[in-house]
Amino acid sequence: xxxxxxxxxxxxxxxxxxxxxxxxxxxxxxxxxxxxxxxxxxxxxxxxxxxxxxxxxxxxxxxxxxxxxxxxxxxxxxxx
Numbered sequence: 001x002x003x004x005x006x007x008x009x010x011x012x013x014x015x016x017x018x019x020x021x022x023x024x025x026x027x028x029x030x031x032x033x034x035x036x037x038x039x040x041x042x043x044x045x046x047x048x049x050x051x052x053x054x055x056x057x058x059x060x061x062x063x064x065x066x067x068x069x070x071x072x073x074x075x076x077x078x079x080x
Contacts, residue, residue, distance in 0.1 A: 008069040012062025016055045023052025 026048040030041050 007066040009062035009064070009066030012065060013059050014062075016057070016059030016062055018055070019051050019058060020055025023049055023055055027052060 026045065030045045030049055033040050
């Protein structure tokens with residue numbers, strides 16, 4: 001267990017990373033047949049590759065959300 005508190009964008013970053021990895025694996029799977037000279041995979045496999053960009057966008061959105069929340073917290077007057 002950690003004592004870290006969760007930031008608002010943490011879940012988006014984690015989901016984005018998982019979606020990015022799925023897209024990266026799909027990209028490797030669809031490009032490999034092209035390099036080894038076998039039959040290419042069907043078109044839907046290439047659409048799964050687009051998850052890489054979606055995952056990147058989700059992670060970036062999570063980072064921005066976390067940064068905005070941190071900025072808001074730093075501007076709040078601290079109770080002494």
